[in-house]
Amino acid sequence: MTPKSLLRHPKAVSTIQDLSAGEFQKVIPDVGGADVSKAPFAVLCSGKVYYELESSREEDSDLSQVPILRLEQLYPFPEKELQAALAGCPDGTEIRWVQEEPANMGAWRFINEKFAEGDFSRFKLVRVSRPESASPATGSGASHKLEQARLLERALDKGSLAAK
Numbered sequence: 001m002t003p004k005s006l007l008r009h010p011k012a013v014s015t016i017q018d019l020s021a022g023e024f025q026k027v028i029p030d031v032g033g034a035d036v037s038k039a040p041f042a043v044l045c046s047g048k049v050y051y052e053l054e055s056s057r058e059e060d061s062d063l064s065q066v067p068i069l070r071l072e073q074l075y076p077f078p079e080k081e082l083q084a085a086l087a088g089c090p091d092g093t094e095i096r097w098v099q100e101e102p103a104n105m106g107a108w109r110f111i112n113e114k115f116a117e118g119d120f121s122r123f124k125l126v127r128v129s130r131p132e133s134a135s136p137a138t139g140s141g142a143s144h145k146l147e148q149a150r151l152l153e154r155a156l157d158k159g160s161l162a163a164k
Helices: 014-023 049-059 063-066 080-083 108-115 116-123 141-153 159-163
Strands: 041-045 068-071 094-102 124-130
Touching: 041 049, 049 063, 049 068, 049 094, 049 141, 068 080, 080 116, 094 108, 094 141, 108 116, 108 124, 124 141
Parallel strands: 041 068, 041 094, 094 124
Antiparallel strands: none
């Protein structure tokens, strides 16, 4: 019914210390060392697509300056935590919401609504997803793989790096 790929993913782990002394993080800032104040754009995502974005970034040193932030809680919307994570971003910074789901599914419309109001309206929010569809997936493994590669390519578009 749902993807199980993260159950054995080597990076989707927590230490005993994390579980015993840590706490749930509603927003996880970039762990790759990218500085949001100097980034040409920032990527915001939720779920397993993060690990694919991170893997793509690790494979290409030009992408090391692109921060990838994780929204771990959608509702209630973690406004304060996300504001803190994006505090260093200059006004007008492009924030790319990346989701695997088609545009008419997933959290896109909710996120778009939240970014249209208050302190988030200072950013330019852009959706990176599959096009609208009646189905959440193609049903073909090969087609899915191709669509996923295109999604990751658009999310981390290096053409935007040269423009900044």
